[in-house]
Amino acid sequence: MKLKAVTTLVLVGAGGMAIIAATGVWALSGGLYGCTSKDEKLAPTLASLSILDVHPSQTQPRDERYSGCDEDDGFAYAGQYYRLTTPRADVVTFYRQAATEDGWRLESGNPSPSPAPGSLAVDISALCFEKPVAGTTAHLAVWFPSDLGDSPDDYGLEVTASHDGTAWC
Template identity: 35%
Template sequence: MSGTGAGIRAAAAVAVSGLLLAGLPALYFLTVHGCGEEEDRLAEVMSGETVLDAAPEGAGRKDRYQECDDDDRFVVVGARYRYDGSSEDALRYYGEAARADGWRPRTAPGCFTKPMGGTTAYLGVEGPDDGLLHVEIVADRAKSQWC
């Protein structure tokens, strides 16, 4: 009989260990993983930036977008414009528009930073590639550097 009791206790210990090893990561994934209210608030602040609505002469807005990466919880708000001008003209235009809106230039061309929503946001200007100009703001609560 005592052998049976020891076996039950050993089986229970194995079961509890298994639940802890599998359950804790699953609990973390269900409660911490993914975008939530904090990211929604950050996206709301970012989408109010006027520099996203600014465009060089001859540019026509194609679309505006807002995304959040569920794995790393970074928020992206941006706009794409049809633009046949040069990248130099676009960078010059957005350099002026960004500075007027309180953005500070970084060493990389077309990259600017600004405190926003309790973190640092990064404004990036790319293109035009195949006639599309991308203007995008990226930020997260982990204070990552994007450009």
């Protein structure tokens, strides 16, 4: 009887260790951190949104469109930079109209969202819109790198979304 009890204890212990190891592998591979496979598949959908092609006639696209999944915060994203060749206020006015016409709802607007000196930049979107996309809420940000002290001749459009609700402008 003692041998049977010891064998049972060893088998239960080995099974428990296997479960702990499997849970660790799952957690390290994105189960608790990073992007889900659903959000990784969402990035190309975001990159194909027509709003990323819309821009004032005086501006020009810069570089290639980018997309991916933010492993730190676990959301899909896609964006496009444009050369700023028209006044900033005209760009903001243009996207207020263009995004609304494309079904985006204005969530917030701050024409000059520069962070205070020495503070953490939380939201540098001049405009933030939202719209349902692929079964979740997508957020469209119109932002200016110059608000962070970078690229005074550019502005960007970025769409973020996540199936677990962790995306924002």
